[in-house]
Amino acid sequence: MAxxxxxxxxxxxxxxxxxxxxxxxxxxxxxxxxxxLDTYAPFRFQGTTVGYVDRTFAVDHLERxxxxxxCDGGEVRLQQCLEDMKDLEERSCAVQQALLRxxxxxxxxxxxxxxxxxxxxxxxxxxxxxxxxxxxxxxxxAYGVHVNGYVEREDGGMDMWxxxxxxxxxxxxxxxxxxxAGGQPHGISPxxxxxxxxxxxxxxxxxxxxxxxxxxxxxxxxxxxxxLKRDVLFCYDLKLPDEFVPVxxxxxxxxxxxxxxxxxxxxxxxxxxxHGNDTYKDNCNLVVIDFLVRHGFIGPETPGYLDIIRxxxxxxxxx
Amino acid sequence: MAxxxxxxxxxxxxxxxxxxxxxxxxxxxxxxxxxxLDTYAPFRFQGTTVGYVDRTFAVDHLERxxxxxxCDGGEVRLQQCLEDMKDLEERSCAVQQALLRxxxxxxxxxxxxxxxxxxxxxxxxxxxxxxxxxxxxxxxxAYGVHVNGYVEREDGGMDMWxxxxxxxxxxxxxxxxxxxAGGQPHGISPxxxxxxxxxxxxxxxxxxxxxxxxxxxxxxxxxxxxxLKRDVLFCYDLKLPDEFVPVxxxxxxxxxxxxxxxxxxxxxxxxxxxHGNDTYKDNCNLVVIDFLVRHGFIGPETPGYLDIIRxxxxxxxxx
Numbered sequence: 001m002a003x004x005x006x007x008x009x010x011x012x013x014x015x016x017x018x019x020x021x022x023x024x025x026x027x028x029x030x031x032x033x034x035x036x037l038d039t040y041a042p043f044r045f046q047g048t049t050v051g052y053v054d055r056t057f058a059v060d061h062l063e064r065x066x067x068x069x070x071c072d073g074g075e076v077r078l079q080q081c082l083e084d085m086k087d088l089e090e091r092s093c094a095v096q097q098a099l100l101r102x103x104x105x106x107x108x109x110x111x112x113x114x115x116x117x118x119x120x121x122x123x124x125x126x127x128x129x130x131x132x133x134x135x136x137x138x139x140x141x142a143y144g145v146h147v148n149g150y151v152e153r154e155d156g157g158m159d160m161w162x163x164x165x166x167x168x169x170x171x172x173x174x175x176x177x178x179x180x181a182g183g184q185p186h187g188i189s190p191x192x193x194x195x196x197x198x199x200x201x202x203x204x205x206x207x208x209x210x211x212x213x214x215x216x217x218x219x220x221x222x223x224x225x226x227x228l229k230r231d232v233l234f235c236y237d238l239k240l241p242d243e244f245v246p247v248x249x250x251x252x253x254x255x256x257x258x259x260x261x262x263x264x265x266x267x268x269x270x271x272x273x274x275h276g277n278d279t280y281k282d283n284c285n286l287v288v289i290d291f292l293v294r295h296g297f298i299g300p301e302t303p304g305y306l307d308i309i310r311x312x313x314x315x316x317x318x319x
Numbered sequence: 320m321a322x323x324x325x326x327x328x329x330x331x332x333x334x335x336x337x338x339x340x341x342x343x344x345x346x347x348x349x350x351x352x353x354x355x356l357d358t359y360a361p362f363r364f365q366g367t368t369v370g371y372v373d374r375t376f377a378v379d380h381l382e383r384x385x386x387x388x389x390c391d392g393g394e395v396r397l398q399q400c401l402e403d404m405k406d407l408e409e410r411s412c413a414v415q416q417a418l419l420r421x422x423x424x425x426x427x428x429x430x431x432x433x434x435x436x437x438x439x440x441x442x443x444x445x446x447x448x449x450x451x452x453x454x455x456x457x458x459x460x461a462y463g464v465h466v467n468g469y470v471e472r473e474d475g476g477m478d479m480w481x482x483x484x485x486x487x488x489x490x491x492x493x494x495x496x497x498x499x500a501g502g503q504p505h506g507i508s509p510x511x512x513x514x515x516x517x518x519x520x521x522x523x524x525x526x527x528x529x530x531x532x533x534x535x536x537x538x539x540x541x542x543x544x545x546x547l548k549r550d551v552l553f554c555y556d557l558k559l560p561d562e563f564v565p566v567x568x569x570x571x572x573x574x575x576x577x578x579x580x581x582x583x584x585x586x587x588x589x590x591x592x593x594h595g596n597d598t599y600k601d602n603c604n605l606v607v608i609d610f611l612v613r614h615g616f617i618g619p620e621t622p623g624y625l626d627i628i629r630x631x632x633x634x635x636x637x638x
Contacts, residue, residue, distance in 0.1 A: 122625055190619040213615035217628050234619055294613055296532035300509040300553055306441055309536050310632060 021304050022269035026285035027311035029272075033223035033230070034314060040228060043076045043138050045127045046083055048120045052139030052228045061107055065098035076138075078128075092129040099134045108134050116140065117186040122232070126186060139228035142183065145194050146287040147212055147236045149179035149202075149246070151258065158261045158295070160288075161246055163202075164254045165281065174277040176267065178284050179238075179246055179256065180204065190214070190234040198238075202256070203247030212238040215294060218286045218312045235287050237294075261297055264288060286312055340623050341588035345604035346630035348591075352542035352549070353633060359547060362395045362457050364446045365402055367439045371458030371547045380426055384417035395457075397447075411448040418453045427453050435459060436505040441551070445505060458547035461502065464513050465606040466531055466555045468498035468521075468565070470577065477580045477614070479607075480565055482521075483573045484600065493596040495586065497603050498557075498565055498575065499523065509533070509553040517557075521575070522566030531557040534613060537605045537631045554606050556613075580616055583607060605631055 016028045041058050043051035053062070053076045062069040062076060070077050077083065078095065085091040092115070102108045108131075116135040117126035122143060130140065149161040161179040165172055182197040184190055191214065198209035215237050222229040246256045259267075268288055272279045280288060290312050292298040298308065335347050360377050362370035372381070372395045381388040381395060389396050396402065397414065404410040411434070421427045427450075435454040436445035441462060449459065468480040480498040484491055501516040503509055510533065517528035534556050541548045565575045578586075587607055591598045599607060609631050611617040617627065 123622065214618040215613050215615060217625060232625065294534050296534060299533035303442065306536060306551065313629060313632065 022271075023289050023298065023302075023308050024304055024311065025271060026268070026282065026289065027220075027308065030220035030222055030282050030286055031311070031314060033221040033228045036223055037221065037228075040139065041071065041074055041076050043140075045078065045118070045120065050118050050120055050127065050140065051135075052230075053137065054227050057137060057227070061102055062098075065101070068095050068098040088126065088129065091127075095128060095130065099131055102134070103131075108137060116142070136224070136229065137227050139230055141230045141232065143190075144181065144183050144231060144233045145190050145197065145236065146178050146233045146284065147180040147194060147198065147238050148287065148291045149238045149240050150261070150291075151240050151242055151244075153242070159258050160261055160264045160291075161202075161240065162257050162259060162264070162267075162280075163246075163248075164257065166252050166254050169252060172281040174254075175281040176277075176279060176284065177253070177281050178287065181233075181284070181287075184234070194236050200250055201248075201253065203249050204238075204244075208240070208244070209238070212236040216290065218290050219314060220283065220286060221314065222282070231283065233283065233287055235290055237291065261292070261295070265292060265297055268292070341590075342608050342617065342621075342627050343623055343630065344590060345587070345601065345608065346539075346627065349539035349541055349601050349605055350630070350633060352540040352547045355542055356540070356547070359458065360390065360393055360395050362459075364397065364437070364439065369437050369439055369446065369459065370454075371549075372456065373546050376456055376546070380421055381417075384420070387414050387417040407445065407448065410446075414447060414449065418450055421453070422450075427456060435461070455543075455548065456546050458549060460549045460551065462509075463500065463502050463550060463552045464509050464516065464555060465497050465552050465603065466499040466513060466517065466557050467606065467610045468557050468559050469580070469610075470559050470561055470563075473561070478577050479580055479583050479610075480521075480559065481576050481578060481583070481586075481599075482565075482567075483576065485571050485573050488571060491600040493573075494600040495596075495598060495603065496572070496600050497606065500552075500603070500606075503553070513555050519569055520567075520572065522568050523557075523563075527559070527563070528557070531555040535609065537609050538633060539602060539605060540633065541601070550602065552602065552606055554609055556610065580611070580614075584611060584616055587611070 016025055020028055037052065039055070040052035041055050042049045043053050058071045058076050063071050066079070068079055068082065070079055082091050082094055099108060103111050110133045112132045114132040115129040116132040118128035118130055118140050119126055130138065151159040153159060163177040163179055165175050165177050167173050180194070180197050180201050182193065182201070184193055194212050195206055195209040198204035199206065213236060215235050217232055217234050219232045248255065267280065268285055270279045289298065289308065293309060299305065302308070335344055339347055356371065358374070359371035360374050361368045362372050377390045377395050382390050387398055387401065389398055401410050401413055418427060422430050429452045431451045433451040434448040435451040437447035437449055437459050438445055449457065470478040472478060482496040482498055484494050484496050486492050499513070499516050499520050501512065503512055513531050514525055514528040517523035518525065532555060534554050536551055536553050538551045567574065586599065587604055589598045608617065608627065612628060618624065621627070
């Protein structure tokens with residue numbers, strides 16, 4: 001299961017207000033970067049903000065590469081000749097040279113040899129391709145797909161399939177997860193990506209996976225030690241047949257468990273400080289809360305209902 | 320059918336960018352007040368913004384009542400002794416005296432003799448009760464319920480029930496509408512209100528109406544000649560049996576029509592400038608677009624998908 005969150009769980013998030021209601025707890029936890037947004041230097045391309053860079057990181061590590069980066073006026077941007085460069089590969093290559101030096105110095109860790117698109121909006125062509133391990137230091141917006149796999153029971157109730165992440169995974173080991181979720185690579189539609197991930201992660205046949213319904217998106221802005229993680233997750237609902245049982249295909253999931261939605265509500269009400277791995281991976285909670293809102297399990301009688309709905313898609317972050 | 324929008328249709332909204340995509344057209348049309356928000360004076364109660372007042376209206380008509388209103392520092396608030404007053408009725412009565420004078424002078428028209436709660440948030444107790452006709456001049460946030468009545472056809476497709484507003488209605492006469500929609504009075508839950516409105520407006524029995532599922536909320540901020548209309552609409556989905564036919568009970572609907580969702584999509588893509596009354600009442604479009612997003616009829620392949628999702632609930636307006 002490809003993770004859409006890079007970094008260790010729990011990292012720098014232990015200051016969530018203990019008085020918050022259970023659902024707002026996860027929204028606050030995933031959005032602990034929003035309050036600090038203006039302590040970061042915007043990373044701009046041709047005047048559009050495409051990311052956020054820790055100011056110390058910019059001074060210590062980007063100013064040393066004046067052929068690639070310009071840090072002034074409180075912002076980080078590419079050298080003018082790189083901005084003006086017509087060829088995406090050529091521009092990306094020039095930036096990559098600086099990033100490789102930072103890798104060799106041990107500043108950027110966890111190199112993946114995977115290029116990540118830097119976008120001005122989801123539908124626009126990339127303005128830069130950047131090594132994924134580096135992109136997190138630049139607070140680049142990332143996209144993912146999350147699938148709510150549910151079963152309509154004969155008695156009128158509803159179950160959800162929940163995955164348990166493998167203990168061996170570098171990110172969020174052992175935490176609960178969606179039946180299918182993954183990062184959104186460039187050059188494939190979210191819907192095609194869902195079909196691909198369904199097969200790779202849970203053994204869901206193409207014909208069934210194609211029945212997944214796009215139902216919206218959630219977004220958040222998390223702060224980690226290395227910087228900001230700004231994600232938009234395309235949400236899908238997949239109604240599964242009663243007899244369907246997912247299969248852990250790629251070894252990234254230890255097991256799957258089917259539970260009544262009422263129990264899922266109880267799981268989402270748990271805090272990681274008390275329940276550790278018996279909680280969903282942080283960002284999954286937002287997608288599950290969105291599911292619970294759309295299916296009426298969280299309703300106007302739930303305290304803070306409108307705050308919850310607003311919190312799932314904080315304004316400017318969803319673009 | 321109680322309207323959640325006060326004012327004439329089309330009022331001051333003819334400047335929507337003609338290049339906008341069909342769905343963004345309605346979002347922009349309903350949110351034509353957002354861009355002008357800072358040209359209004361915030362109406363504050365004990366430091367919390369509860370409304371917005373046209374600055375000319377404040378100078379011309381509120382400053383004349385120093386016993387009720389204070390206009391300074393760019394904001395409008397109640398006289399300090401009214402803010403400090405413990406009794407809601409007493410406070411409201413003092414304000415009402417000024418508003419009655421404005422009614423008698425012909426400044427405030429369309430008096431309804433219906434008190435509207437002024438709220439700091441939906442769940443907080445009202446801080447003031449204000450005549451509904453007056454509240455629109457104060458840009459008070461209003462709440463409503465809208466019900467998407469749909470049928471799952473045997474062939475796997477989906478139909479929606481659409482109402483045609485009576486030609487005699489003072490607001491939005493003849494436009495298309497939800498099967499059930501209404502303002503949200505104080506002191507009754509949105510869900511109970513849905514059941515009540517279902518019976519009053521479409522002859523939907525209590526047992527069936529209680530199956531309406533709360534599915535979220537949309538919000539918008541519209542500018543009219545008298546000021547800002549800031550609404551939050553609680554959205555419900557009601558799956559109706561194939562054989563069900565709504566009945567126009569209270570004379571506010573001319574007729575109901577059942578149409579395939581694909582045709583509803585075509586209706587929402589229409590602009591009022593070209594199609595006049597063969598379009599939904601402005602705010603219904605937002606609720607229908609939200610329905611289309613949640614049910615996958617608008618998906619990530621739709622241009623501007625994330626802008627649409629964000630536009631249905633503009634940040635701070637949903638509280």
